[in-house]
Amino acid sequence: MAVYLLRRLLQSALVMLAMSVIVFIGIYAIGNPVEILISPEADQMERERAIRALGLDLPLWMQYLSFLKNALQGDLGRSFVFNEPALQLILQRMPATLELAFGATFIALLVGLPLGLYAGxxxxxxxxxxxxxxxxxxxxxxxxxxxxxxxxxFAVQxxxxxxxxRGQTVEVLGLRWSFLTWDGLQHLIMPAMNLALFKISLVIxxxxxxxxxxxxxxxxxxxRAKGLSPAxxxxxxxxxxxxxxxxxxxxxxxxxxxAFSVVTESVFAWPGMGKLIIDSINVLDRPVIVAYLMMIVLMFITINLLVDLAYSALDPRVRLEGK
Structure with missing residues (x-):
């Protein structure tokens, strides 16, 4: 088990490094945030001062190395728009997205498993x-x-x-959660059900x-031949x-x-990471976009690891240490 976990952690680090390069180059290619963030009425000196302040005067490879150095210290940059650490903005919105995603997954299993069992x-x-x-x-x-x-x-008629x-929230372990209050739970039902529809069909x-x-x-x-009950x-x-x-x-x-709860969050004005990334894309807030994508990659890697461990627990024939 220890060897398997060590190997997976090494693979995860390499994946994160490769994705950081792809994400950084991709975000650099989609547009210049200077054209959006700086007023067209600003003179040349003001534009150059703003470009230097944002770190956009450096070549791409230097921007990436600076990002990588800061990322290893837990700093994914400061938002161009909010002037706050991008990681802090993501973490502030993460509980809303997580409770929406986990709520949708719970509904999918709660509804899909019995219906699929009956249909089978x-x-x-x-x-x-x-x-x-x-x-x-x-x-x-x-x-x-x-x-x-x-x-x-359900809302209008x-x-x-x-x-x-999102409704009323309560603070637990320094994070704000809405599913722990009745008002927040009412706000959660419709977006979670909307996000769960595809998953319900898949589980069925x-x-x-x-x-x-x-x-x-x-x-x-x-x-059956032994005479065990059907149940x-x-x-x-x-x-x-x-x-x-x-x-x-x-x-x-x-x-x-x-990762793809963006549509549901936009329709229901759910203040999660999806809505934040849409707003950030509209203004080309590069640090927030990069931080969001890196957090999503990290989530995928973590979830894949947990799935492998759960798979091994459910099926003893699977050995994580196997070749």
Whole structure:
């Protein structure tokens, strides 16, 4: 285990280094923030002074080396717009995005696993066919359109849920969380459900496919022949085995949920990292964009490692130290 973790940490460091180069070059190529941040009425001296203050007068390779040196010390630069550390801005918005992503993943598992299990155990029933048809809608409907329809129905017409914002928050361990208050939980329901629709469909199809495949295995037939109850066969011998691919895919999807929650956060005015990155792209706030992308890369690497560990725990046949 120790050798495996050490090897993965080394690989992660190399991935972070490679991604920092790609991200820095990509952000440098999309445009010049001077044209947006500096007033066109400013004279040449003011422009040059502002360019030097932002560090944009240096060649690209020197800017990158300066960024890399500061990044190793935990400094990812200062925002051009807010004049605050970019990492601090990201961390301030991160709890909102994390609770939205984890809330969506929880809903996807809570809804998708039972429906997928039912569809796999009774594939020819009307209910199972309805579930599978609904999963196609979950894959097909655009996220922004579903979000707008949810706001129109549940917020405007029925008045059951608030349409925008994060609601009341409480501070825990120095971070602000909304799901711990009733008002915040009400604000969380619609954006989390909107973000979870695609994941629900994915979990349903993965679970159904796993059930159909597992039910044909010899150990399931043997368990039935021993006279075990259908419930025991299903939940002990079938359910545990289908969790392996589900945990793998859902774990990887959690990273994409965090990274691509931009649309949902924009529709529901959710003050997370996604909304911050959209605002930063509009004004070419390079330090914030770079810090956001590097944090996303770090999240993907961490989640992949946790998925590997969970995979090994669920399936003892998998050995992390194996070649």
């Amino acid at each position: 155990l009774k594939p020819n029933s009307f209910g199972a066919k309805t579930v599978m048809a609904g999963s196609i809608l979950g894959f097909s409907l655009p996220t922004f359109w579903v979000g707008l329809m949810m706001i129109m129905v 029925l008045g059951w849920l608030p349409s925008t914002g 199809r993965l679970t159904r496919a796993g059930v159909r495949e597992t039910m044909l295995m010899d150990y399931v037939k043997f368990a 025991r066969v299903t939940y002990v011998h079938v359910f545990k085995n289908i969790l392996i691919p589900v945990v793998t895919v859902v774990g990887l999807e959690l990273g994409s949920t965090i």
